[in-house]
Amino acid sequence: MEKPVLLVQGLVKRYGGIQALGGVDFEVVPGEIHALCGENGAGKSTLVKILGGLEAPQEGTVTIDGVAIDFGQRTDPRLLSIVHQELSIIPHISVLDNVMIGDPRVGEIYIRARYRAEARHRLDxxxxxxxxxxxxxxxLTLAEQQLLEICRAMMRGAKILILDEPTASLSDAEIQHVFKAVRWLRDQGTAIIYISHRLPEIFELTDRVTVFRNGQRILTKPTSGWTNEELVAQMIGRAIQPAHSVPAQDLRQRPVVLELRGFELPGRLRPVDLTVRAGEIVGVVGQLGSGGNALVEALAGLEPRYGGEILFEGASRDLRSIPAAMAAGIGYVSEDRAGKSLFLGAPIEVNLTSAILAELQSAGVLRFGTARSVAQDLARRFQVDVRRLPLPVNSMSGGNQQKVAIAKTVAQKPRLLLLNEPTRGVDVGARSEVYRELKALAAQGLAVVYFSTDLEELRELSYRIVTVFRGRIVRDVAVENTSMEGILADILRGSAESGEAAA
Structure with missing residues (x-):
């Protein structure tokens, strides 16, 4: 095997009494796509922070191209660049300026014309x-911003590129653009560390796979030598049981919680009718821009310019604002947890109870003991380490942050729960835990509607799947009557038969 461009030896990192990395060895060679897999909390995020110079280990060394990196400062982006799961795009400046931010070639005098041709080529x-x-x-859309982040790293020409959940918010067509770019970089000799919880991507794209568990490197071998079952078992250290089971009770006898009549969003969603009953979990699927995610956001009060009628629990409702939706009994979990769901610098326990503070006070004074007890109960329900509750939520991995965002909303005890990409960046073990909790809530009568671009998730979690194509519902069927191939065909080109029916 070729000499490693990245060599990690004996890396140890502790946060107080919690050991995040326990003597980790890891290496990557030039011109390979190396998958880094493991549950949330396995140590992947800690390793990435150390490699980027954001954290310093207590023990161990890291060398890039034979040179030891200085843990006291950011790693030179020409050696190693990271595309983080949480975006760092600056919205009010131009696409070109976003591409060039942090580029070592840009000095005190920034002459845009020097970089336009190269930036245009990379964007293409x-x-x-x-x-x-x-x-x-x-x-730009969220997906386009993610691609822009990757373009920024490409411009720097780093020897090592780390992609942390680069496709979590992308459609299938956009994912192929990412794959094309990643393969091109590999062919140029770039070493790529690829982190994803979408296992089909791992098997399609990568050359080798390393599994982390509980802060340890468990196993490294060529991707072709793994099976899906073996990879999952090594990641979680136990056999995993499928969470999906179609409810035995006849949901058609349950009361209607949500009914849409001629509901539309100008330019985004044509008039649609939809009914959701208590205890149902309805998955909405469609490419980004199809109108599926806009439908979920509108029901959460984020789209004031809608037409048609919304009936909630039998009464006509005006849901043109977030407070109106919350007052009606609707909870919402955004796909952008960092920007819209969590207070990143606040403790985990504060985030868990932040939406129900009015219930946890007496005469305007917060009952801290009660709040802590509620936070601990929510943490246990969603498999969040109770010992970490006093720590800021930004000390958690992305997947654990998502569990906190869902738990925070569930604490409001909504009667309709809306989610946008509910397990974006969540590992296979944690996904199963989230699915079980959502199904337990549905069994108690909670209606759940969510938008997802993850076809496996739709098959695993949904009781019904609603497919949206070019602003209209083209299919609405029980999950047992669907296949992943059929769903994909619908979201990519629509169903002629269902499209005519919807019209």
Whole structure:
């Protein structure tokens, strides 16, 4: 095997009494795509922070291209660049300026014309050929911003590129743009560390896989030598049971919680009818921009310019604001947990109870003991380490942050729970735990509607799947009557038969 471009030896990192890494050895060679897999909390995020110079270990060394990195400062982006799961795009400046931020070639005098041709070429390669260089980044979709982050790293020409959940918010077509760019970088000799909880991506894209568990490197071998079952078992250290089971009770006898009549969003969603009953879990699927995610956001009070009628528990409701939706008994979990769901610098226990503070006070004074007890109960329900509750939520991995965001909303005891990409960045073990909790809530009568671009998730979690294509519902069927191939066909090109019916 070729000489490693990245060599990690004996890395130890502790946070108080919690050991995040316990003597980890790890290496990557030039021109390979190396998957880093493991549950949330396995040590992947800690390793990435150390490699980027954001954290310093208590023990161990890291060398890049034979040179030891200085743990006291950011790693030179020409040696190693990271595309983090949480975006760092600055919305009010141009696409070109976002691409060039942090580029070592930019000195005190920034002459944009020098970089326009190269930036245009890289944007074209990654599937953003339609995006003007001078347009503000605020006009890009979340998926386009993710691709822009990857373009920024490509411009720096780093020897090592770390991609942390790069496709978590992308559609299938956009994922292929990412894959194309990643393979191109590999062919140029770049070493790529690829972190994803979507196992099909691991098997399709990567050359080798390393599994982390409980702060230890468990096993490294070529991707072709793994099976899906073996990889999952090594990641979680136990056999995993499928969470999906179609409810035995006849849901058609349950009361209607939500009914949409001619509901529409100008330019985004044509008039649709939809009924959701107590105890149902309805998955909404469609490519980003299809109108599926806009439907969920509108029901959460985020889209004031809607038409048609919304009936909630039999009464017509005006849900043109977030307070109106919350007052009606609707809870919402955003796909952007960092920007819209969590207070990143606040303790985990504060985040868990932040939406129900009015219930935890007497005469305007917060009952701290009660609040802590409630936070501990929520943490246990969603498999969050109770010992970490006093720590800031940004000390957690992305997947554990998502569990906190869901638990925080569940604490409000909504009668309709809305979620946008509910397990974005959540590992296979934690996904199963989230699914079980959502199904337990549904069994108690909670209606759940969520938007997802993850076809496996839709099959695993949903009782019904609603497919949206070009702003209209083209299919609404029970999960047992669907296949992943059929769903994919619908979201990519629609169903002629169902499209005519919907019209």
């Amino acid at each position: 390669e990654i599937g953003l050929g339609h995006v003007p260089l001078d347009a503000p980044a605020s006009g």
